[in-house]
Amino acid sequence: MSLAIHYDSTFDGFLSAVFEIYRQHLDVSGFVAERSYETECEAATDLFAQPFHIETSEESARRLRRAIVNAASKDVLGLLETCFRSEDTNIEMNILAYLRKLFAGLDPNYGRNPSSLEMIPLITIARSVRREMDNMLGMVRFNKAPDGMYIAEIEPKYDILEMIIGHFRGRYPNGTWAIIDVKRGFGVYYENYRSHFVTVPDSSYLSAHAPPDEFTRMWKSYYDTMAIKERINPRLLRRCLPVRYWKHLPERSLPDSSLARIGAVPSQQLPSTVAKSIAFASLRLNVQR
Amino acid sequence: MDIRDKLNILGDAAKYDVSCSSSGSKRNSPKGGMGCGHSSGICHTWSADGRCISLLKVLFSNACKYDCAYCVNRRSNDIPRATFTPKELINLTLEFYRRNYIEGLFLSSAVIGTPDYTMELLIKVAKELRLIHHFGGYIHLKAIPGASSKLLFEAGLYADRSSVNIEIPSDRQLQYLAPEKNFASIYRPMNFLAERKLEYKADKSKYSPKFLPAGQSTQMIVGASGETDFQILTLSAGFYKQQQMKRVYFSGYVPINADKRLPVITTKPPLLREHRLYQADWLMRFYKFEYNEILDEKNPFLDPELDPKVMWALRHPECFPVDLQTADYEMILRVPGIGVRSAQLIVSGRRFSKIRLQHLKKMGVVLKRAKYFIYDCEVPRELHKLYPEMLRPLLIAGKSMNDQLDLFDTMPTALPAPAPQPKVAPLSVNS
Ligand code: SF4
Numbered sequence: 029m030s031l032a033i034h035y036d037s038t039f040d041g042f043l044s045a046v047f048e049i050y051r052q053h054l055d056v057s058g059f060v061a062e063r064s065y066e067t068e069c070e071a072a073t074d075l076f077a078q079p080f081h082i083e084t085s086e087e088s089a090r091r092l093r094r095a096i097v098n099a100a101s102k103d104v105l106g107l108l109e110t111c112f113r114s115e116d117t118n119i120e121m122n123i124l125a126y127l128r129k130l131f132a133g134l135d136p137n138y139g140r141n142p143s144s145l146e147m148i149p150l151i152t153i154a155r156s157v158r159r160e161m162d163n164m165l166g167m168v169r170f171n172k173a174p175d176g177m178y179i180a181e182i183e184p185k186y187d188i189l190e191m192i193i194g195h196f197r198g199r200y201p202n203g204t205w206a207i208i209d210v211k212r213g214f215g216v217y218y219e220n221y222r223s224h225f226v227t228v229p230d231s232s233y234l235s236a237h238a239p240p241d242e243f244t245r246m247w248k249s250y251y252d253t254m255a256i257k258e259r260i261n262p263r264l265l266r267r268c269l270p271v272r273y274w275k276h277l278p279e280r281s282l283p284d285s286s287l288a289r290i291g292a293v294p295s296q297q298l299p300s301t302v303a304k305s306i307a308f309a310s311l312r313l314n315v316q317r
Numbered sequence: 318m319d320i321r322d323k324l325n326i327l328g329d330a331a332k333y334d335v336s337c338s339s340s341g342s343k344r345n346s347p348k349g350g351m352g353c354g355h356s357s358g359i360c361h362t363w364s365a366d367g368r369c370i371s372l373l374k375v376l377f378s379n380a381c382k383y384d385c386a387y388c389v390n391r392r393s394n395d396i397p398r399a400t401f402t403p404k405e406l407i408n409l410t411l412e413f414y415r416r417n418y419i420e421g422l423f424l425s426s427a428v429i430g431t432p433d434y435t436m437e438l439l440i441k442v443a444k445e446l447r448l449i450h451h452f453g454g455y456i457h458l459k460a461i462p463g464a465s466s467k468l469l470f471e472a473g474l475y476a477d478r479s480s481v482n483i484e485i486p487s488d489r490q491l492q493y494l495a496p497e498k499n500f501a502s503i504y505r506p507m508n509f510l511a512e513r514k515l516e517y518k519a520d521k522s523k524y525s526p527k528f529l530p531a532g533q534s535t536q537m538i539v540g541a542s543g544e545t546d547f548q549i550l551t552l553s554a555g556f557y558k559q560q561q562m563k564r565v566y567f568s569g570y571v572p573i574n575a576d577k578r579l580p581v582i583t584t585k586p587p588l589l590r591e592h593r594l595y596q597a598d599w600l601m602r603f604y605k606f607e608y609n610e611i612l613d614e615k616n617p618f619l620d621p622e623l624d625p626k627v628m629w630a631l632r633h634p635e636c637f638p639v640d641l642q643t644a645d646y647e648m649i650l651r652v653p654g655i656g657v658r659s660a661q662l663i664v665s666g667r668r669f670s671k672i673r674l675q676h677l678k679k680m681g682v683v684l685k686r687a688k689y690f691i692y693d694c695e696v697p698r699e700l701h702k703l704y705p706e707m708l709r710p711l712l713i714a715g716k717s718m719n720d721q722l723d724l725f726d727t728m729p730t731a732l733p734a735p736a737p738q739p740k741v742a743p744l745s746v747n748s
Contacts, residue, residue: 143666148679166361170416253329255365264367
């Protein structure tokens, strides 16, 4: 009887599961990550597979990490973790297939071969994850709240928020800012040179706290003037800047600047002081570490 | 005039400058300030014409005293004029930067008063950003033609990159179209900056301030003055070698002014030609091609139907088929359908196992094209016996509908790009 492995959706959880699969010789037909949000494409669950829950164990995860580094390298471990962030339907099975080959030990060079049939797809997936991460460095948009805090909402396809934080710490070391992944319901809050992970089940009060202002509108109209009309190319635009990201980019989501200029667009409601204090209280309360 | 109106006028006037790259500088945030340099540059958004926007690209002023035929800002045009104050521009840059709209500032200007006076204003903005606001973001300053060496040097101390646009690829045409300019006046500042940068590089001492860490760039207008592709590539190869340019941009001519010296105002911008030139440029920068391998006196134009890499392969049947198990990296790079990443994977992977078609497929190699040029036991031998004349129509027809439409995309489609995307291109102007 093959099993559908349920685990807590973290990388450590996945490693623990693989550890148990080896220890107990489990016959696996798929993985089910227990997430609070929907990923791009939910796995078609195998109706005949028996659900089997595996608890996350730091110790097993640590041991498996070490085994991977020994059999392959640190780089490969990093690559697997990057792939894992894709939350791809089959990513667990793909990584498992690679690990099975790696640990089978039939080919002593397998861990160093970047062009094995199991490795090439992983390299490709890791590349897309890194590409989104790189693009996201440019696509985070902060709005300024009245108290001077800068707030951004993002909705990346892959789970990349942690990967971009270092860049923003380096960029705004003296600022107070937060970046929220609204799809995954968590964010990073940075203040006094420290960043904290926070859970943000509902970010709507935060956006109300920092609505678009004069600078947002100047940016929008600057953006509109930049296009050369003889060269307008919607297809190229969508390829460079996929529509999925537009929602959180004021230059694509705010109404046309020519309308804004003549005042046809009602300005956003300023948040009441109540909303403001809730926003703050909850951000600070949610600080986990 | 409020700052928003100025931004609209001066942004609009700057949009024909192609360069918007923020690459080439790596810097940590200065103490007590903000902003860092990201060595491969960061695109923040793309405008509706599909061009990357990375920097706040504006003119300090568009009230020009010169009269270049191809430029919107020439004094004979009747357009609204505006001039920033340094303070307005600095605030705008800082606040846009804090919101992560931009990587920094690209500041150019029409010539107001004298070239030196204009240059001083640009430097003042950069200097205050760096020294008063401890701004670590990217700064690109235009070198105003005719500005003194002393000022050019000072600009290099605060800017990451500087550029002087040559615009017109021949001296005679340039003087004809831009009476106040000539090649000498363009090359002088370029050479001056290139030499200073070399001096700074030679002096390795850690404490010397950096000079133009991201180097120089320039741009040429394509299709305004009857130049050939070979002339353009020859010039750009020279810029890369002699002036150590980081980038040469091409800008398909968009008719702005009705002027008897220029193509008629209804001319469509030559986007396909511009695209092919970028592909050729790509081959020179990342695929180790020499400009005179791509074109020569007898073949002075790029092929509109095929990308320059395929064009080269068809002219050199003696180099193919290539055996991927043994060929040099440089030769694998020259196989149509194989990009930089796949070539690297092939070379590092073949030590462990033979590279077969199934590997190539997974790597994303375009087998439709590559199959004619590689040796593999699964590829029918007849494919290698095709004459170039027979192969050409096959390669053109072998392009999917998608590729056909992609002709107008500025990213080379047949040449998979190495890491950073080319910050896309169009037309230019101003100083
Ligand atoms: S190209 Fe420069 S100098 Fe010539 S008119 Fe335009 S702004 Fe003035």
